Amino acid sequence: MTPPQAALFGAVDLGGTKILSLAVAADGDVLGADRRPTEAHEGPQAVLQRIAESVLAAVRHAGPGRTLAAVGLAVPGPIDFERGVVADAPNLPGWHDVPVARLLSDMLGCPVVLENDANAAAFGEWRLGAGQGARHVVYLTVSTGIGGGLVLGGQLYRGANGAAGELGHLPLVEDGPLCGCGARGCLEQLASGTAVARRAREMLGRNGAPVLARLAAGDREITAELVHQAAEQGDLDAREIIDRAGRYLGSGLVAFVNIFNPDVIVIGGGTAKIGAMLLEPALAELNTRAFRIAREHVRVVPAQLGDRAGALGAAMLAQTALTPDRPRR
Amino acid sequence: MTPPQAALFGAVDLGGTKILSLAVAADGDVLGADRRPTEAHEGPQAVLQRIAESVLAAVRHAGPGRTLAAVGLAVPGPIDFERGVVADAPNLPGWHDVPVARLLSDMLGCPVVLENDANAAAFGEWRLGAGQGARHVVYLTVSTGIGGGLVLGGQLYRGANGAAGELGHLPLVEDGPLCGCGARGCLEQLASGTAVARRAREMLGRNGAPVLARLAAGDREITAELVHQAAEQGDLDAREIIDRAGRYLGSGLVAFVNIFNPDVIVIGGGTAKIGAMLLEPALAELNTRAFRIAREHVRVVPAQLGDRAGALGAAMLAQTALTPDRPRR
Numbered sequence: 001m002t003p004p005q006a007a008l009f010g011a012v013d014l015g016g017t018k019i020l021s022l023a024v025a026a027d028g029d030v031l032g033a034d035r036r037p038t039e040a041h042e043g044p045q046a047v048l049q050r051i052a053e054s055v056l057a058a059v060r061h062a063g064p065g066r067t068l069a070a071v072g073l074a075v076p077g078p079i080d081f082e083r084g085v086v087a088d089a090p091n092l093p094g095w096h097d098v099p100v101a102r103l104l105s106d107m108l109g110c111p112v113v114l115e116n117d118a119n120a121a122a123f124g125e126w127r128l129g130a131g132q133g134a135r136h137v138v139y140l141t142v143s144t145g146i147g148g149g150l151v152l153g154g155q156l157y158r159g160a161n162g163a164a165g166e167l168g169h170l171p172l173v174e175d176g177p178l179c180g181c182g183a184r185g186c187l188e189q190l191a192s193g194t195a196v197a198r199r200a201r202e203m204l205g206r207n208g209a210p211v212l213a214r215l216a217a218g219d220r221e222i223t224a225e226l227v228h229q230a231a232e233q234g235d236l237d238a239r240e241i242i243d244r245a246g247r248y249l250g251s252g253l254v255a256f257v258n259i260f261n262p263d264v265i266v267i268g269g270g271t272a273k274i275g276a277m278l279l280e281p282a283l284a285e286l287n288t289r290a291f292r293i294a295r296e297h298v299r300v301v302p303a304q305l306g307d308r309a310g311a312l313g314a315a316m317l318a319q320t321a322l323t324p325d326r327p328r329r
Numbered sequence: 330m331t332p333p334q335a336a337l338f339g340a341v342d343l344g345g346t347k348i349l350s351l352a353v354a355a356d357g358d359v360l361g362a363d364r365r366p367t368e369a370h371e372g373p374q375a376v377l378q379r380i381a382e383s384v385l386a387a388v389r390h391a392g393p394g395r396t397l398a399a400v401g402l403a404v405p406g407p408i409d410f411e412r413g414v415v416a417d418a419p420n421l422p423g424w425h426d427v428p429v430a431r432l433l434s435d436m437l438g439c440p441v442v443l444e445n446d447a448n449a450a451a452f453g454e455w456r457l458g459a460g461q462g463a464r465h466v467v468y469l470t471v472s473t474g475i476g477g478g479l480v481l482g483g484q485l486y487r488g489a490n491g492a493a494g495e496l497g498h499l500p501l502v503e504d505g506p507l508c509g510c511g512a513r514g515c516l517e518q519l520a521s522g523t524a525v526a527r528r529a530r531e532m533l534g535r536n537g538a539p540v541l542a543r544l545a546a547g548d549r550e551i552t553a554e555l556v557h558q559a560a561e562q563g564d565l566d567a568r569e570i571i572d573r574a575g576r577y578l579g580s581g582l583v584a585f586v587n588i589f590n591p592d593v594i595v596i597g598g599g600t601a602k603i604g605a606m607l608l609e610p611a612l613a614e615l616n617t618r619a620f621r622i623a624r625e626h627v628r629v630v631p632a633q634l635g636d637r638a639g640a641l642g643a644a645m646l647a648q649t650a651l652t653p654d655r656p657r658r
Contacts, residue, residue, distance in 0.1 A: 078622060087622075135489065136488060136489055152481060152486060153482075153484070153486070155482070157481060157482070158590070159465060159589055159590025159591065159623065160464065160465055160590050160591060160592045160623075160626050160627075161590055161622050161623065161626050162590070163590040163620055163622045163623045163626075164588065164589055164590035164623075165588065165590075166587040166588065166620055166623075167587075167588065169583075169587040169620065170499075170584050170587065170588070171501065171580045171583050171584060171618065172500065172501070172503070173502075173503055174501070174502055174580070181587075181618075181620060182617065182618055183583060183617075183618035183619075184618075251500045251503070254498075254500050254512060255499050255500060255584070258495040258496075258498040258499065258510075259493065259494065259495065259496065259499070259588065260488055260493055261487070261488025261489050261490055261491070261492040261493035261494075262488065262489060263489045288511065288512075289500065289510075289511055289512035289513075290512075291492055291495055291498065291510060293407060293416075293490050293492045294488065294489075294490065294492045294493075294495075297489050297490050297492075298489075
């Protein structure tokens with residue numbers, strides 16, 4: 001239990017279209033929340049001002065007399081963790097080498113810790129969600145893209161430049177589809193929601209996937225969710241597309257299990273909500289192809305924190321930064 | 330400098346055919362060595378006796394008056410690190426759940442630390458070889474198989490069961506060659522010495538690789554070294570086989586750089602001695618396909634410790650186990 005007047009942690013997930021702020025107690029309890037549009041077109045300074053207002057609104061929702069101990073901010077792109085600088089954010093125009101931690105700290109009068117959103121979500125799921133109690137966690141978010149984060153030995157693993165954990169960019173198929181990263185055949189191009197939708201459009205172009213064609217009539221956008229819906233209604237082509245994406249996802253799981261021998265793999269993200277139709281073929285790959293010792297040990301579980309994972313993880317990282325010597329689990 | 334009468338660390342690499350023992354000072358200086366055949370057919374008890382004799386012989390070579398502080402033993406197969414038990418060793422008949430640390434400790438009167446050979450070699454290259462001074466090291470040994478080890482944040486990363494770092498078992502090609510691990514298209518099946526030799530035999534079966542065919546006349550065994558020799562003598566088919574293996578190795582490097590954002594990748598093993606013809610196409614893949622931040626940071630370097638890496642790493646792990654609180658680099 002948190003004493004009523006205790007300091008709170010601010011938790012922010014900065015997205016290309018919206019800002020989510022939470023006021024979080026030291027034990028992870030969410031006591032207040034605020035959502036507002038990012039209005040990214042207004043540029044970094046205006047967005048930072050909006051983040052500060054959003055955090056303070058979340059704290060007000062938590063009740064009177066609260067103070068901010070620190071703020072954790074999850075951002076969509078690579079960061080320089082040591083300096084608190086957003087290096088680059090593809091979805092936020094004008095964000096190049098912005099010293100976000102310092103600017104926001106000046107506005108809010110408390111320390112601010114930055115983290116890449118997938119890393120923050122991995123830490124959040126480990127501290128408060130599906131990875132609790134584990135020592136080694138691989139976190140995978142399967143959505144329009146595939147992102148990842150690593151908690152190894154009870155610490156977020158960032159690599160030499162904070163760029164580790166790009167689990168969606170595992171090259172799986174020689175001469176496969178070109179990826180935004182410059183490589184071909186990355187996991188992301190084979191098992192993400194975007195990959196499922198692309199293969200479905202190709203199938204429709206060959207006059208396949210009849211149920212999907214009916215559902216998509218009237219120029220409805222082809223999404224992984226729509227492909228799943230068609231598959232549930234008996235569209236065998238749609239089902240094969242999801243099954244194939246699942247098998248590729250399984251090849252990724254084989255790689256991660258053989259490389260990390262993790263306790264838990266946490267799978268989150270919108271496309272993962274397809275559920276069994278995507279995950280069962282993935283688990284079948286894992287269970288036949290990964291090293292026995294490692295595959296018998298690992299648990300593959302759905303994420304628990306939903307779209308709060310990044311913000312909560314950032315807040316827990318801010319808390320850890322304030323008390324670096326607290327015992328790790 | 331080590332005082333002349335200081336305690337030594339015993340360093341042992343147990344292989345399927347030979348035992349290498351070194352007497353090592355605290356700073357890694359090798360002061361004595363012994364090699365003898367494993368005679369694995371005699372079973373674990375006899376082999377352990379032979380290891381003890383070999384370690385004592387290495388210590389005698391270091392000069393009079395020396396004592397053993399601890400012994401590190403690198404073994405070819407999965408181990409239970411906490412209990413000091415060899416779980417399984419495919420090249421050593423009868424080695425299942427052998428409590429090697431306890432048995433050898435009783436024979437030698439000092440603590441014994443076990444480690445898997447690729448993990449030990451990774452630690453050795455980090456402490457005394459090509460990975461010195463780095464925080465995050467990926468070690469890859471390219472030989473008849475492909476093995477790996479990980480030093481992350483200045484510590485050997487073992488995973489939940491000591492089974493982490495199986496870098497040769499990254500699935501790279503859907504429906505590729507069947508691997509001993511049960512999967513298909515593993516890196517090991519595409520870029521190891523065995524893979525090069527297999528593709529060369531296929532090419533000879535199609536009446537290709539004329540220079541190799543001449544070199545291999547008289548039933549000489551087809552090895553990666555022989556394929557390299559043919560390529561150096563102008564055999565374009567042989568050259569293409571090595572180039573292709575190199576590109577697959579490069580896909581592995583892309584994966585490891587995107588996943589770990591390491592400071593250094595150390596490449597050792599007999600097949601890696603092919604050198605530029607194998608490594609240049611690998612580096613070309615890495616430099617065009619991996620994430621920019623990570624690929625611009627990483628150095629890919631040859632291993633420095635040769636066939637002593639495993640033994641030296643095991644000795645340094647034994648030293649670390651004796652003094653767990655010494656500061657990590």
